[in-house]
Amino acid sequence: MDYGYSAQYSTTSYGAQGGAGGGGFLNQGSQESPAGGKQNQYGKDTLRPVTIKQILDAQQPHPDAELKIDGTEASHVTFVGQIRNVSTQATNITYKFDDGTGTVEVKQWIDADAGNAMEMDDSKPKLVENTYARVWGRMKAFNTRRHVGSHAIRPIANMNEVQCHLLEATVAHLHITRGPPESARPQGATINGDVAQRNAGYAGTGGLGSLSPHARRIMQCLQTVEQSNEGLHMHDIAQRLQMDMADVGKGGDELLAQGMIYTTVDDNTWAPLIL
Amino acid sequence: MSVTEATPRITAQYLENYTHQTVRILGKVTQLRGEQAVVDCGGPITVILNREAHFIQNHFFEVVGKVQQDLGVRVFASTDFGTDIDFKAYEAVVNATHQCKEIFYGDSA
Numbered sequence: 001m002d003y004g005y006s007a008q009y010s011t012t013s014y015g016a017q018g019g020a021g022g023g024g025f026l027n028q029g030s031q032e033s034p035a036g037g038k039q040n041q042y043g044k045d046t047l048r049p050v051t052i053k054q055i056l057d058a059q060q061p062h063p064d065a066e067l068k069i070d071g072t073e074a075s076h077v078t079f080v081g082q083i084r085n086v087s088t089q090a091t092n093i094t095y096k097f098d099d100g101t102g103t104v105e106v107k108q109w110i111d112a113d114a115g116n117a118m119e120m121d122d123s124k125p126k127l128v129e130n131t132y133a134r135v136w137g138r139m140k141a142f143n144t145r146r147h148v149g150s151h152a153i154r155p156i157a158n159m160n161e162v163q164c165h166l167l168e169a170t171v172a173h174l175h176i177t178r179g180p181p182e183s184a185r186p187q188g189a190t191i192n193g194d195v196a197q198r199n200a201g202y203a204g205t206g207g208l209g210s211l212s213p214h215a216r217r218i219m220q221c222l223q224t225v226e227q228s229n230e231g232l233h234m235h236d237i238a239q240r241l242q243m244d245m246a247d248v249g250k251g252g253d254e255l256l257a258q259g260m261i262y263t264t265v266d267d268n269t270w271a272p273l274i275l
Numbered sequence: 276m277s278v279t280e281a282t283p284r285i286t287a288q289y290l291e292n293y294t295h296q297t298v299r300i301l302g303k304v305t306q307l308r309g310e311q312a313v314v315d316c317g318g319p320i321t322v323i324l325n326r327e328a329h330f331i332q333n334h335f336f337e338v339v340g341k342v343q344q345d346l347g348v349r350v351f352a353s354t355d356f357g358t359d360i361d362f363k364a365y366e367a368v369v370n371a372t373h374q375c376k377e378i379f380y381g382d383s384a
Contacts (some may be wrong), residue, residue: 053281054378082354100282100299100339101379130354159335159356163364166284166379170371173378 047076047136049168053101055079055148060141067139067146070176077148078136080156080165083129095127095153097135099166105147106135132156134165211258214251217241219260222272230264231271282339283380286369287318290346300348301337301356301365304330311347314338317366321347328353335360 050069055077058067066073081099095106127133137150156162174181211219221237232240238248252270255261261270282299285292302316312330313319322338328350330336335356340348372379 051378053381098280100284102280130352132354158359159337160359160361160364162356163361163368166368167364167371169378170375173375 045075046073047078048074049165049172050074050077050079051101051166051169052079052081052097052099052104054169054173055104055139055146056102058139058141058146063141067141070173072176074139076136076138078134078165079169080132080134080162082132083127086127086129095133097133097148106137106150106153107147108150108153127153127155132159132162134161212251212254214243214247215254216251217243218248218251218270219255219272222261222270227271229271231261231269234268234270237270281380284365284369284372286366287316287320289369289373290320290342290348293342294344294346295342297339297341297351298348299337299339301335301360301362303335303360303362304332307332317362317369323347323349325350325353329355331355334358335362 048069054069058069058074059071060067066075068074069077079097079099081097081104083095084098084103085096087094090110092107092109095108097104097106133153133155135148135150136152137148140147140149218237218241221241222232225232225240234245234248234252237243237252238245241248243251252261252268255270256263259273261272263269264271282297283293284299284301286300300314300316300320302314302320304312305315305319306313307330310324312322312324314322314336322340323343324330328336330353335358337354337356338348338350339352340350342348
C-alpha cells in the first residue's frame with residue numbers, strides 16, 4: 001500500500017480541494033492517473049462523445065497540454081466503433097477501432113492481479129474482431145499519432161447505440177461550436193419573426209422569447225450599449241429606451257429572476273450575464 | 276490506403292455520388308439471390324456478397340463496400356445488426372454526417 005505516500009502527495013498539490021478523497025480515487029484509479037503535475041485539471045474533467053475523426057483531428061497547443069476538440073479541452077472521451085484488430089501484449093491489449101470516420105488504436109493496460117480472473121470469466125462477452133464496442137478513455141498524443149488509453153470497453157448489445165452515439169457526438173459538437181439549439185430557446189424568435197433578437201447572440205439558457213417585451217428591450221439594451229463592468233443604472237436604461245421607470249423596474253426584476261442580469265454597485269445598476 | 280479509412284454512411288439516394296468509393300450502408304435484407312442480395316436502405320440497393328457474408332432475410336446488416344458503376348455495392352465486410360433497428364435514427368445519422376462533415380468524413384468526401 002502506498003496510500004500514505006499518495007495522500008500526502010495530493011494534499012500538497014490539491015490544497016483546499018479535498019485532497020484526501022481525491023487521493024483515494026487517484027490511488028485506486030486506472031493507470032491513466034498522472035503521477036503528478038496535472039491534478040489541477042480534475043475539476044474541469046469532462047466526458048465527451050466524439051467520433052474517431054475528432055480524436056485524430058484533436059489539437060494540442062503545445063506538448064504536454066491537454067488535447068483540444070473544437071477548442072475545448074476534452075480529457076476523457078467516449079466513442080462507439082468496430083474492433084478491426086486485437087493485439088495482446090505483455091502489459092496491454094491494443095485494439096484498433098474503426099467507426100467509419102477513421103481508425104484509432106485503443107490501449108487497455110492489463111492489471112496483473114485481476115488479469116487471470118478476467119480471462120477465466122467466460123460469461124463476459126468477448127471483445128473480438130468485428131464486434132462493436134463502446135470505449136471510454138483518455139486521448140493521448142505521441143508525436144503526431146493519437147491513441148486512446150482506455151479505462152473501460154464494453155461490447156454493444158443494442159445496435160441502435162451505434163446510431164445514437166453518432167447523433168450524440170453531433171449534438172455535442174454543434175452545442176460547443178454553435179451554442180444551444182434554437183428549439184431549446186422557448187418560443188424562439190421565429191414566432192415573433194424578430195430576426196434581430198435572434199442575432200443578439202444571447203447564448204444562455206432560457207432565451208429571450210419567454211420574456212415580456214419590456215424585459216426583452218432592457219436585455220437588448222444591456223447587451224448592445226457599451227458599458228463598464230458596472231453595467232447600466234436603471235435611470236440610464238429608462239432614458240435610452242424612452243421607457244417608464246416602473247416598467248424598467250418590472251422588466252429588470254424579471255431578468256434578475258431569470259438570472260440573465262445581475263446587480264453590480266447597487267440594486268438598481270445591472271449588468272448582463274454573459275456566458 | 277488512407278483513402279479507405281473513412282467510410283461515409285449513406286442511404287440509397289446518395290449512391291450515385293459515391294461511385295467507386297468505399298461506403299457504409301445499413302439496410303434490411305429483402306431478397307437473397309445467391310451471390311447477390313437486395314437490402315432496403317431508404318430504397319433498394321443490390322449488394323454483391325463476399326464469402327464471409329451470411330445474410331439473413333429481414334435482418335438489418337451493416338455493409339462496408341465499394342459502390343460499383345451500376346450502383347451495386349460490392350461487400351468487403353458485413354455485420355448483422357439484428358431486427359430491432361430504428362431506421363429513422365440511421366437516416367438521421369446520414370443527414371447529420373452530411374451536414375456536419377467536419378467531424379465525420381472531412382471536406383473532401
